[in-house]
Amino acid sequence: MTPLSRGFRGRPRRDIDPARIPPGQYAVDDFPVLSAGPTPRTPTADWSFTVDGAIDAAASWRWEQFMALESETFTVDIHCVTKWSKLATSWTGVSIDTLLEGVETSAAYVTAWSDGGYTTNLPLADLTGGKAWVVHSFDGTPLEPEHGGPARLLVPHLYFWKSAKWVRGLRLTVDDEPGFWEAAGYHNRGDPWQEQRYWND
């Protein structure tokens, strides 16, 4: 049984739809920053985005080419494993479906990799079908380096560490290969609605 915390009342419950807050999360208004090292700063002149791995022909876009791709502006809720959720965040970027258009692959997994050496692994199925993007703007302004700029992955239906900041590429893999946090005790898939925070969840 869950022990009650004597004298703990919690903050007055805010006027937010509880159905939008996954178990163990709370809503914030600011935008906390979580990353394991220093913030990389890659000028867009040196930036490119690559899709490679278990595919016939790798594809790569320089910044101007990437920005010329069809982009979408959309509003989603995001959930960080450190317990905060931020509702109704607005982003602009390129759908992964667009980046994988015409790609034939036997891969079932993807490793997203970033400047600074960060990696995270996902089932390919979690990135396709309009569920994930590479975003370059937050709230209509270019994404700040602290929040992953020039561009980050955005996979809002999974905990936010899957939304790799400073993303530079997707490597399609046949086998599932744990990324940075996934190798360090965090859950391999990270579904906030199942509260999949750590290895044994």
Place this chain on the structure above:
Amino acid sequence: METSHASTIVLDVEDWPGHIAGQHVDVRLTAQDGYQAQRSYSIASAPEDSRFALTVERIDDGEVSPYLVGELRVGDTFEVRGPIGGPFSWRVESGGPLLLVGGGSGLVPLMAMARHHAARRSEIDMRLLVSARSWEDVLYHEELSRQVRRDGVDVRFTLTREQPAGWGGFARRIDAEMLSAVGPKPSAKPAIFVCGPTPFVERAANLLVELGHRPQAIRAERFGPTGS
């Protein structure tokens, strides 16, 4: 009480599996009506210590920290989960040299590392730079002053707002010159741990990269908020 707005909480945890210095736990509080709030807190004690301790700084308009600092009494229980965190941890076996940079409550996990270093009587070159507003705001300041003399950890302080009379330490926000004066040189390839409020960590980590430290050698832990 560690300072006027921070307390160390000593816990008796059932079936605690042990931890590595630098790791944290998740604390979960449950109100009468079933409402729950969870937050992360670094473990302040060394793995070798007989007491298991957290140190919590009160955020005035916060939900959980004022409860832990002000309301909690001896004998109360709450849920703790952990230990959590791999990259932000250090043990003597991992070697050195080491540079630890802490701002405010960001000192907590670094203190666990310094205590571990002391408990193991390690001779590894460990330097600790502590930033706080005033001497009274420095967590564990007495223990840290002792540590400088006794345990071979090179501890330096910077007091950004208010300094005691005759203060001989740094008295400004952290900058490149300060980090060079404290740290092992980049050529010594120190492992670096930086912890504190997000803007502090951003600033310190950027300065360290600019000084020539390898980004992969810098581990950071950001304790919210962003101010934006």
